[in-house]
Amino acid sequence: MPDIAFSEVTREDPRYGSLVARSRNTRFVGTPSRVLVPRHAEGARQAVAQAVRRGERLAVRGGGHGLEGLVDDPGVTTVIDVSALDDVAYDPRRGAFAVGAGALMGDVYRSMYLKWGLALPAGTCPSVGLGGYVQGGGFGALCRRHGLVVDHLEAVEVVVADEGAGARTVVAGRDPADPHHDLWWAHTGAGGGNFGVVTRFWFRTDDAAGRRPEDLLPRPPATVLFASATWDWDDLTERDLLRLVANHGVWHAKEQADDSAYESLYSALYLNQRRVGRLVLNAQIDGGRPDARRLLEEYVEAVGEGVRASRTTSWQRLPWLQATARDVENRGGLTRSKSKGAYLRQPFDDGDGSLIHRYLADADYSGHTTIVLFSYGRAVNTVDPEATVVAQRDSLFKCYLGTYWADGREDATHVDRIRRLYRDLFARTGGVPASGDRTDGSYINYPDVDLRDPRWNSSGVPWHDLYFKSNYPRLQRVKARWDPQDVFRHALSVELPG
Ligand SMILES: Cc1cc2nc3c(=O)[nH]c(=O)nc-3n(C[C@H](O)[C@H](O)[C@H](O)COP(=O)(O)OP(=O)(O)OC[C@H]3O[C@@H](n4cnc5c(N)ncnc54)[C@H](O)[C@@H]3O)c2cc1C
Missing domain, CATH: 3.30.465.10 (Uridine Diphospho-n-acetylenolpyruvylglucosamine Reductase; domain 3)
Structure with a gap:
């Protein structure tokens, strides 16, 4: 044969x-x-x-x-x-x-x-x-x-x-x-x-x-301890959302500098559209630590401190393999989406929080918008920005922004809405998270063709610098050596030099 x-x-x-x-x-x-x-x-x-x-x-x-x-x-x-x-x-x-x-x-x-x-x-x-x-x-x-x-x-x-x-x-x-x-x-x-x-x-x-x-x-770790805290939109105020975002930010900023017991903590704060019903904090830690439960409880308390909306916290301890098999990103029938990303060097401030609240509280919006703040840093930030292509090596959070819907006839409406949210949130830096005190560009695994569109990126910073910063010219040299005919290309691929 x-x-x-x-x-x-x-x-x-x-x-x-x-x-x-x-x-x-x-x-x-x-x-x-x-x-x-x-x-x-x-x-x-x-x-x-x-x-x-x-x-x-x-x-x-x-x-x-x-x-x-x-x-x-x-x-x-x-x-x-x-x-x-x-x-x-x-x-x-x-x-x-x-x-x-x-x-x-x-x-x-x-x-x-x-x-x-x-x-x-x-x-x-x-x-x-x-x-x-x-x-x-x-x-x-x-x-x-x-x-x-x-x-x-x-x-x-x-x-x-x-x-x-x-x-x-x-x-x-x-x-x-x-x-x-x-x-x-x-x-x-x-x-x-x-x-x-x-x-x-x-x-x-x-x-x-x-x-x-x-x-x-x-x-x-042999086991992973999970906590999932949810705050109901029913009684959630703008003040509550600001408080959550601020607490979460302060906790992470402080922890980065410490010789911390929280090295194995990983957490994602989901700021969800009102229609989803709740904001969610999903956190996990090495379940083998004798103090795992206390550490995670203290973390959830610190993030929720002073937030008046009703909170429910659920706990789960899973062996490692089962812990890796959870699909927390499943959004049921809402299979159409538009995504964007940002690296945050500083937490969102109250102005950002108010803007996020205004978009998420809109009861007339039919899609599910979510802004997720993923814990980042620590070991990630010990690597030289030029050692790999990932140049963002001093951020506190990786931020995912997306909106989800079911009906193809509504594509333009939903895409437009998340574009406006992003542009407004990063208005201080030309509608994108350009590198500066607060933000440090975006993540290529959250690719976003709008970054090369001057209607949505008025920062003057080209799309590739948002993703790769000063590593881009070296990428272009590699491209010239290994794919000089540009056989492998797409809307956000590395361009040939000159
Ligand atoms: C539900 C969900 C959860 C996610 N969770 C995380 C997460 O926890 N952490 C994280 O960092 N990212 C996460 N992402 C983002 C994810 O890393 C990217 O979407 C990634 O590019 C997906 O790779 P893929 O091979 O599945 O996708 P594909 O759509 O198949 O590929 C993505 C890109 O890579 C190229 N590509 C794929 N395979 C090859 C290959 N063999 N050779 C050359 N090019 C190739 C494709 O051409 C395309 O440009 C998540 C995405 C989703 C949808």
Whole structure:
């Protein structure tokens, strides 16, 4: 039997409908002529080579959780879907864990924990794909203790376009002596779809000693203690919301500087639209600490201090693996969305809080808007801003802003509303969170095409500086070396220099 390197799925194939509708955001469904599904890394090379020789416009799909329509752009004629490349194995030759770029977060947590008792410091949604997540510089529940996922990236295998053969496979490593080191660096936060098709990542903590697999990545806590505090919108006042935001901000600002017992705390404050019914604080901590319950109680009390709206707090203790399988971002039938992001060096102030309250309290608005403040910093902020592409290494919070709805006929209304909210919230810096005392740009894994639109970004700071700051020119040099024909491009991809 000849080896079938990749499946070619055209419109007549029953799989076509499933593959073009893989975006979690149902606002985006692509119309490519074909989807190529490689069965292995060499299959990916052959698929790219064929598409490049035919001069096709390519896009790559990993887990399908990208927030913009970058993969489903109507101009794309061939999608390479890496879903089948999902192996997780220890690679003794490299002394690192090899993970297929099509693997989903939940599968990686499961394999690493059951086989080696380890965890990649990755994200909190089990169905996110490693393909996009890692390349964007992913953060998650272990980041304050262990840093970002890219702080543990040892090497990356990439199929790049090649003028002669159509495509070739390159392995690029963290070691500065590696001749392809620049390509490794470019995969530590530029976002996916820029340089080629990633087929495999290798992970290993930089200062891990020895070659025993069990010592090469962080060990997660055996159990995780969760607290979920909710404040009802029914009796929530503007003063309450300001108080919550201020308490939450003060707590984090103070804790960053301390030698704190809260290193394993991870928390997300959800400022939700009135229609959702409640504001939510989801917090978690290493459940193995004897003082875990007290610490988490004190944290919830500190955030809720002086807030008069009724509060309910629920508690849950889960073993590690079960803790990684919760899908807290599921919004039921509201599958259409528009997302934005911001790094916050300072907490939102009362002026910001009032504006947020005005938008969220609007009972006439039918969508679900949410502004989420994720705990950040600590280990993340110990890394040099140039060591990886993620230049934002002194923020207190990663902020997600999004709105969700169900009906496609309402797209323009909802997109416009979140655009206005964002523009108003960051009005002091041209409608975007430009780098300064309070904000430090945005996160490429919360991609937002509005940042390149002068109607929504009047800051004078180009979109790429908001994402990559002074690391952008180096990214452009990598682009010129590895993808000089700009084969891999989308609305927010790294542009060729000059
Ligand atoms: C519900 C939800 C929860 C999330 N939680 C977190 C979180 O906890 N932490 C966090 O940091 N982020 C989080 N994110 C953001 C997430 O990291 C990004 O959306 C990420 O890009 C998704 O990757 P994907 O492979 O699933 O998506 P895709 O849509 O498949 O890909 C996203 C981008 O990466 C490119 N890409 C994917 N695979 C490859 C590959 N193999 N080679 C080259 N390019 C590729 C695509 O072309 C596209 O441009 C979350 C998103 C969602 C929707």
